Amino acid sequence: MVMADGEEKQRRTEQDGDLPFVRACRDGDREAFGVLVERHQKKMMNTAYRMLGDYDEACDVVQDAFVSAFRSVGAFREESRFVTWLTGIVINHGRTRLKQLANRRRLEGPSRDGMDGAGSGPDAGNPVFETVAKRERSTRIQACISGLDEDQRAVLVLRDIQEFSYGEITDILKIPDGTVKSRLFRARLALRDCLKKTMGDLL
């Protein structure tokens, strides 16, 4: 099983089309990094948005994560896909930001908008592209995701939204495979409970 995981990892790494650009980045090539930003910005934005539940915060976090990635690209040892490594940076920045936001909320008192955990969305003020019901559903799902504890949320986002493999999630979060599975199960059950409560007729 371990052997198979190792081989799988090696195969994924070898097939990583990002590597030529990553290597150019090590020589300070910002244009090459521009290609990597272009390729992965959407995935990173979605990861951060589902973790944070706030579009503007997600933008800041992903921007910071990309800058960090460029500065520390020398530390990427090509033992996983670049996108896996990059996602780990986004998750770490996201968690740091969540802690800051939690501290701020504690100091400022409870939220006044009544939708704790569901912040600004990219479609706010632009309802033309979505029906009200669809938007409402999306908002409530995001509220349920944001209601999970941080560890469960990370696993859920990485597996069920970003569709990383278990092995890759192990690499990103630096936790054992069994922990990934058990957290994922608990996260899904908690999400189900939350959705049943909050969605009601929208389900």
Place this chain on the structure above:
Amino acid sequence: MKCQDVWNLLPALIEEGLLDSREAEELHRHLQSCPACRGILEDLRESRDLLKNLEPVEPPAGFKDRVLDRLGRDREKKSRRWRDLFHPLPVGRPLQALATVLVVVLALTVFRGLEDLNKDGDISRLPLEEAVTDKGPEYSPPPAVKGQAQERRAPEITGPLKEAPFRGTADRTLSQPPAAFEASSKSHPFREPSRPEDRIRDAGQGAAGEKAAVRDGPAAGRITLLVPNGPSALRTVESLLARSGIPVERFTAGEGRTTLVLVTDTGRLPKLLESLGKIGAVSTEAPGPDGEGPVTMILQIVENPSP
């Protein structure tokens, strides 16, 4: 299979291919007979599908450019820090100058270090005081001599004098530095070394010097010869010593002053002093004429035009 076990396997079940066939078979058997677990499985699938079908968010327009701009600003900030440091000079020049200075300093340091290493065994590295205090096995402190030079003590020979060949006093003393010197030279790596001539001059100028010069050698004394013309007197003295078969080493100690180190037999010393008296004014501090055996004499020829 219990419900609890089933729950642990449900996430794997909704991911295709994660269960082996035996586990999958057991799980399905349980699910057929357990509506509660079936309900959970349905909920999980529904939740997962909801997540999968979530509308993805798009990054804001110009996001890539913003990231690259920030990288550029970071780089500019770094180089501005250097520029500010050397304002109004362009940063390149001071850096080059700094590098040059560092290279020169490094080269000098290495050169001095090598020079020092080369001189570790050199006679010039011998510190005078340590030479004096490092008593050899054949040397014992001389008794005080009564009379005019009470503070200058004539050394007493305790070693095998007859067997001691002449090797040049300075050479004997200085080319074999005592163990104390090794430690000393290491603890003072950049101490200014003295020249051999200076060492001999010093040796001829005081009781400590004499001790240094004659350490574990034959009995020693000092002769000072004041002459009106140094070079001429030196030639005459050397010729005299050569005729007498007395081995000698010469060191030029400074302007108008030459030091010779010679070994002769104590019995021949009065005759030698007499001959020197014909060349210039002689003053001597020597072992008594009654002594026997070889004696090392430090003969200093000092030019004194108006004696």
